[in-house]
Amino acid sequence: MPPQQAVAALPARASSNLRLGLLVPAVAAVVALALLPVFTSGYVVYVANVLLVYVVLSLGLNLVIGEAGQFSLSHAAFYGIGIYAAALGNKLLGLPLVGCLLLAGVVAALLGGVIGTIALRMRDIYLALTTFAFGEAMQWLFLNWEPVTGGPNGLRIPPSSLFGVEILNDKQAYPVVLGVALLMLGATVVISRSRLGRAFRAVRESDVAAMAMGIPVRRVKIMAFLLSAFYAGVAGGLFATFSTYIHPESLGFQTTMTVLTMVVVGGLGSTGGALLGAVVFGLISELLRQAPAVQEMTYGLILILFMMFVPRGLAPAVSRWVRGRGHV
């Protein structure tokens, strides 16, 4: 090969190595995930189900905060709306699993659209406070709308059914949860690479510049809130698939902060980051239950270390590392 051609081929080879470097672990991860229920206990599968719910929650929050640059501190509220919608759809309407998931997503999305419309008038800290207030109001509603939500007594969730078969344990629910989570992940990648995804990022960088480029900023912002809420609603629906009970205490600001931490530590604005952040921090939280005496301090320390040494998030750091290996 002539020297010029060899030089030109270098980046392509590096890129090909990089893709291969990503493809192999990705395929291995999917195979391992698919086989998880065969080799592990129900407890491990339960943890996996919870992590997958966190993944969907993080993907949704990343859309509105990371991609579109809009503060939203009401994610737990949309998640709760999804759980209650799915549970009540199952309990009162007898909807099958798919119907419950759709109902959860749609109800949350509609309310997300309303919040998005209100958000058009605000930005930055004012938007953050408004969405925070919405989250608090929804938790109050969950606690006090006793005939519907069970109030402080919580709500028992009946088993979901898929084609007439009741889902009674975590291993049965897992294929559904994994499938939907992968579907939402795929959808996120598509959205991020679409015209809408580019519009999100343009709005994030500058409302005015986006408007000047002909982007319908109002519609894009509403869409960001609506989609984000849809993800949270579906995550709630997934939770209702393998859980038998929901209590409003689990749907407060703490949950929103947990998901926000996952998104930020994973890498704000990165789909892979939302995925990584949810898995890593979800696992850390569960593993730290083994060390009750020091868990809060350890969790805080890990978070500080991440912010100090990986400030742009896990995903960019992993990406840099893989690229480095690709060149080698």
Place this chain on the structure above:
Amino acid sequence: MGMRSVRAALLGGVLAMAGGLTALAQEVGVTPDRVRIGMFAPLSGPSAAYGQDVLNAARMWFDKINREGGIHGRQIEAVVEDDRCNANDLVAAVKKLVEQSNVFALNGGSCSAAVVAASDYVVRNRVPLVMLNASGDGALFPPNDYIYGAFSISQHAAGGSAVEFAARHFNARRIAYVNHDDAYGAWNLNAAKFQAERRGAGLNVQSISPNITDVTAPMVRLRAANPEVLVIMTYARPAALIIRKAMELGYRGPIVVAVNATADLRQMVANGGGPEAFRNVYIQEVLADLPGSARLQWVYDMYRQAYPQLASQEGRPQVYMPYGLPSAMSVTRALEAAGPELTREKFLAALQGLDFDSGVMAGPIRFGPRNRAAQQAAIYIKYDGATMERVPGSFASDWRFE
């Protein structure tokens, strides 16, 4: 058989295989020389005070039994998980204990709302659950074969006992009753109404929010009814507001404060208007006697001996520590009664038949074919803001789940 049925049957088969159709071995967690018990409680976070020492008390009882040779030659092996007083974490802890640690039975739960989250799971998997100190009404009523609790007192019994005390001790016929407007309030009111009717007394009820900041309106209404006794079934902060308002409105009759509000009495006196407001206040207590009394000294001595380092720390033992003992006693008594050929079914049958005096709580620990709430009684203590004087006798709720 139509295509739909075939598809459902096939899918059922696939899901069942995925679920692993684990044969429920009745002797899981049992070997000839060991029985494994899964314990869980809030051991970290803001609610740790409800669980740490309660669990320690239960463990020290298991250790005592082990030192004495165990039960039918078996040592009790406790596997402990932190539930953080949170429904999701509690479910994770329970699933880990059942599916990974393969415990024979569960002995845990200090937070009522959280423990309800695991109730369907333990029933589906037929695992015995003996709660620690959670009142747990939501998981105990209606009763099922697998869950036992309320070793301190259930919310139902707390309400019934307070009204029994007002009616029997003061011979009151007009009782003012303040509870919360939530599920807990509904539960205690349910039994309170039953008890009032049984004693021929009238209840004048005001249900308030747990977050209330001004109790003037409900208290004015109660004052207008000229009650002979005021029963307060709220948490500590609203209770202090009510005591202060009662004094301001010139109410001088007896005030009965439920156990829900008595964790920090000094704080309640400070917030409730000082000793002046506490001239005629009685507090509900579910222990057999005054905390620190000679009758309960053995409990505190046992704790100091078991955990010398912990006992030397400020604030130890935590207030609810003794509540862990009757729960652990129930586990060991049921293991004993189940016999050497231990199975979950025998253990559950033995639990149902338990009836004993723990020497710790105000009333006997008693279950039955339709009763899963162990303890129904309370004692009452006259408290003037500084000293405590016990009212003789104990006062039990007669309400039972129908």
